[in-house]
Amino acid sequence: MLSSELAELAGVTVRTLRHYHQIGLLPEPPRSAGGYRNYDVGHLVRLLRITRMTALGVPLSALPAVLDDPAAAEELLDELDRQAAADIERLTARRVGIAALRRSGAPPDLPPELSAWRSAPAAGIPADMARYEHEQLILLGHLLGNDGPAGAAALFGTANDVMATSAPLTARFYALAPDTPDDEVASLIDELVAHLKPVMARLAVLSPLDAQALALIDELNELTLRPVQHRVLRRVQQRLARPDVRQLGQQHRAVPHA
Structure with missing residues (x-):
């Protein structure tokens, strides 16, 4: 039979046949007087064995050693x-993550464990601050590592209570502008510190991040926030007992995503 006939019977392409010849998986048959390869049923059987094993996930590189060795197979x-x-475990975990994102309404680029820390879509926060919250949570989720977001979520159980009590502070933080009176700025710093101290105490059991991670969070704050907002975060960090990502990052959700 011709190569096209063999390929059709085996459910592969002629190009695949040629590749199998090149890598030594399928012996090349003798050619006819017209220069065409002349395959027989033996080639078909070997090709069916190859396609069956590759369908099981056997890599082509492993086939020469296992096609004729039952023990190796x-x-x-x-x-x-x-x-x-x-693979099943990985895909099951992926489905769990997708389901969590659907329940929370969070976008797919955000770790599900941190999705509850976003401001609600109906909260009426400025669009630039909503984007800041989102980007900060993405960065924080990455810097905390594979188990960090889940650990933080387990410590808090639910973010609802923290979010409810921080909502007024968040609104005041987002409203900071160059012309905000100094006494309002100072008052907000005092209240943020008081609000965040117990939050930081709960997060103290998590491993602190390194200097590079802290610098990245601070860079995002400086890039995104107004200068007065960035100064407030820096001042709050200085006054809190443990200046690490929980103060720069959880100031994120506990306050404005300050």
Whole structure:
């Protein structure tokens, strides 16, 4: 049979046949007087074996060693089964994350564990501050590492109480402008410090972040916030007992996403 006929019977392409010849998986048959490859049923059977094993996940590089060695094939199947189990676990975790995002209404680029710390869409906060909250939570979720967001969420249980009590402070922070009176700025700093101290105490059990992580958070604050807002955050950080990402990052949700 011709290569096109063999490919059609096996459910592959002629290009695949040529590739298998090139890497030595499928022996090349003799050519006819007209220069065409002349395949027989033996080639079809070997090709069916190859396609069956690749469908199971056997890499092409492993096929030469296992096609004609039952013992090697058994060991490879054990490894494939372990890989499949890991893939199932990874995909199950992905579905859990997708479900959590759907329940919270959070966008897919945000860690589900931190989605509750966003301001509600109906909160009426300025668009630039909503974007700041979102970007800060994304950065914070990454800097906390794989288990950090879940650990923070477990410590708080729910963000609702913290968010409810911080809403007035958040509004005042977002309203800061170059012409805000100094006494209002000083008063807000005092109240933020008082509000954040117990929050920081709960987060103190989490591992602190390194200097680079803190610098990145501060850079985002400086890039996004008004100068007076950035100064307020810096002053609050200085007055809190433990100046790390929880003060720069959880000032994020406990206040404005200050």
